Amino acid sequence: MLKDITIGQYFPGDSIIHRLDPRFKIIITFIYILMLFTGSNILCLTVGAVYTVMAILLSRIPFKMFVKSVRPLLPFLIITALLNLFLVDSGDTYFHWKFLKITEEGVNISVFMIIRIVLLIMGSSLLTYTTSPITLTDAIERLLSPLKKLKFPVHELAMMMSIALRFIPTLIEETDKIMSAQKARGAEIDSGSFMTRARNMISILVPLFISSFRRADELATAMECRCYNGGEGRTRLRQLKSSARDYIALAVTIIFYIAAIVVAHILK
Amino acid sequence: MENIIEIEDLHFSYKGDSETPDVEVLKGIDLTIKKGEFVAVLGHNGSGKSTLAKHINAILLPTKGKVLVDGIDTADEDKLFQLRQKAGMVFQNPDNQIVSSIVEEDVAFALENLGVPYEEMRRRVDESLKAVNMYDYRLHSPSQLSGGQKQRIAIAGVIAMQPECIILDEPTAMLDPQGRKEVMSTIMRMNREQGITIVLITHYMDEAAKCGRVVVMDKGRVVLDDTPRKVFSHVEQVKEIGLDVPQVTELAWELRRAGYDVPDDIITEEECVEAIKKLF
Numbered sequence: 001m002l003k004d005i006t007i008g009q010y011f012p013g014d015s016i017i018h019r020l021d022p023r024f025k026i027i028i029t030f031i032y033i034l035m036l037f038t039g040s041n042i043l044c045l046t047v048g049a050v051y052t053v054m055a056i057l058l059s060r061i062p063f064k065m066f067v068k069s070v071r072p073l074l075p076f077l078i079i080t081a082l083l084n085l086f087l088v089d090s091g092d093t094y095f096h097w098k099f100l101k102i103t104e105e106g107v108n109i110s111v112f113m114i115i116r117i118v119l120l121i122m123g124s125s126l127l128t129y130t131t132s133p134i135t136l137t138d139a140i141e142r143l144l145s146p147l148k149k150l151k152f153p154v155h156e157l158a159m160m161m162s163i164a165l166r167f168i169p170t171l172i173e174e175t176d177k178i179m180s181a182q183k184a185r186g187a188e189i190d191s192g193s194f195m196t197r198a199r200n201m202i203s204i205l206v207p208l209f210i211s212s213f214r215r216a217d218e219l220a221t222a223m224e225c226r227c228y229n230g231g232e233g234r235t236r237l238r239q240l241k242s243s244a245r246d247y248i249a250l251a252v253t254i255i256f257y258i259a260a261i262v263v264a265h266i267l268k
Numbered sequence: 269m270e271n272i273i274e275i276e277d278l279h280f281s282y283k284g285d286s287e288t289p290d291v292e293v294l295k296g297i298d299l300t301i302k303k304g305e306f307v308a309v310l311g312h313n314g315s316g317k318s319t320l321a322k323h324i325n326a327i328l329l330p331t332k333g334k335v336l337v338d339g340i341d342t343a344d345e346d347k348l349f350q351l352r353q354k355a356g357m358v359f360q361n362p363d364n365q366i367v368s369s370i371v372e373e374d375v376a377f378a379l380e381n382l383g384v385p386y387e388e389m390r391r392r393v394d395e396s397l398k399a400v401n402m403y404d405y406r407l408h409s410p411s412q413l414s415g416g417q418k419q420r421i422a423i424a425g426v427i428a429m430q431p432e433c434i435i436l437d438e439p440t441a442m443l444d445p446q447g448r449k450e451v452m453s454t455i456m457r458m459n460r461e462q463g464i465t466i467v468l469i470t471h472y473m474d475e476a477a478k479c480g481r482v483v484v485m486d487k488g489r490v491v492l493d494d495t496p497r498k499v500f501s502h503v504e505q506v507k508e509i510g511l512d513v514p515q516v517t518e519l520a521w522e523l524r525r526a527g528y529d530v531p532d533d534i535i536t537e538e539e540c541v542e543a544i545k546k547l548f
Contacts (some may be wrong), residue, residue, distance in 0.1 A: 134369050224425075225327065227382050229381060237372065
């Protein structure tokens with residue numbers, strides 16, 4: 001169950017998307033998000049969809065991984081869509097029964113919202129799927145590095161983030177083990193009333209916390225042994241070099257963004 | 269040959285507080301290790317062997333006495349990083365010493381910290397990964413690897429610093445037999461081919477039997493210090509401090525006690541087979 005979470009996962013590869021400079025990828029993702037929110041009409045979202053599909057194809061990551069990334073948010077999506085569908089009241093009325101009313105605007109808004117959010121999740125998944133978490137943190141660290149002058153602990157935050165990312169699979173594995181161990185002792189985790197299950201979660205969280213502290217302690221020692229001394233004077237194995245490819249990718253994204261703006265205005 | 273580690277009258281106590289008294293874990297240890305040696309440190313839980321290991325790397329500092337690594341006093345804070353480069357450390361739990369989510373970036377961690385320029389770092393990372401036979405996995409995530417593979421990555425991360433000596437604190441304790449074999453053969457190769465001094469803390473007797481020298485610790489003191497052959501010939505003494513001898517040594521010992529004429533310094537299976545053959 002816990003292993004199905006794909007957010008923050010990375011699929012090593014050597015595609016064009018993988019090789020883009022992560023700093024550019026972050027900036028491009030921001031432009032992409034702006035692009036998705038420029039206008040609410042079908043053409044505008046088509047531009048976004050074409051861009052997304054193109055990027056996914058270039059990444060050579062199986063499409064089903066992107067479907068998987070959307071799945072955890074489906075209930076939330078459906079509920080919001082239904083609320084929009086029934087509660088928005090403008091335009092032609094298609095259906096009317098007591099207080100429930102489906103209008104043209106409601107249909108539009110809920111359909112567009114679903115498409116937009118699905119694209120948003122897929123696009124941002126593409127960023128994490130194709131960029132190793134540590135490269136990503138590296139890029140964030142560099143993009144934020146001007147803040148160092150304001151005494152903002154950029155390196156420390158980046159280090160914390162990358163360690164957190166590194167330990168997600170380890171802790172998931174450990175949680176699974178603790179759950180099995182507690183089940184073997186008769187703890188009701190999957191069954192019983194909500195309150196029983198909530199109470200029994202404590203029997204998982206306590207050992208998990210204790211072991212995390214122990215891990216943190218050991219990791220800190222191991223890092224010291226390898227001469228870790230904060231961000232001062234560090235060099236990097238992961239070199240971030242922007243090349244023509246990155247500028248082309250950025251240009252393509254901006255062109256799509258402009259196209260989306262133009263389309264949004266024409267069809268107003 | 270030159271000494272790489274010199275330990276003189278090392279005492280160490282964990283500080284207690286108002287209610288609990290100080291606990292003296294190391295009670296005067298004298299030990300010198302020569303360059304290129306392969307030393308196993310044996311001892312049961314609480315004998316102080318891990319505490320001793322942590323002194324070589326300046327994670328702990330002596331309460332009394334001195335530890336020198338290649339002439340550097342571990343108490344000298346100015347030379348801390350120089351010291352930690354010379355004496356790398358590998359710990360028991362492979363998961364808790366891997367910092368990065370990508371194998372090659374983890375191997376590079378120490379070099380990044382030391383500010384090694386990119387070209388050299390790239391070369392050293394690749395060499396280290398090849399040395400532990402993990403080059404093909406350089407872009408993998410550590411969570412996809414087995415325990416033995418993770419431990420080899422940890423070793424690569426240390427080798428990348430080009431250390432004079434590696435201290436391994438029970439590196440195989442959490443591994444399956446396959447992983448243990450991988451790690452042991454990697455360590456032995458490092459010692460043989462690159463001349464790196466190895467201090468292996470272990471409680472597996474068959475691992476100790478493969479080393480050039482065995483140091484047995486008990487209650488914070490060194491009680492035996494010799495070749496594995498000589499150390500394990502003191503079967504009674506080794507058993508008295510709660511340790512085992514390799515299975516073949518034990519077999520030969522039992523045979524001798526039963527009145528058969530077998531030598532008392534058997535540590536390999538082949539020797540044992542030969543000795544038993546001679547009986548008939």
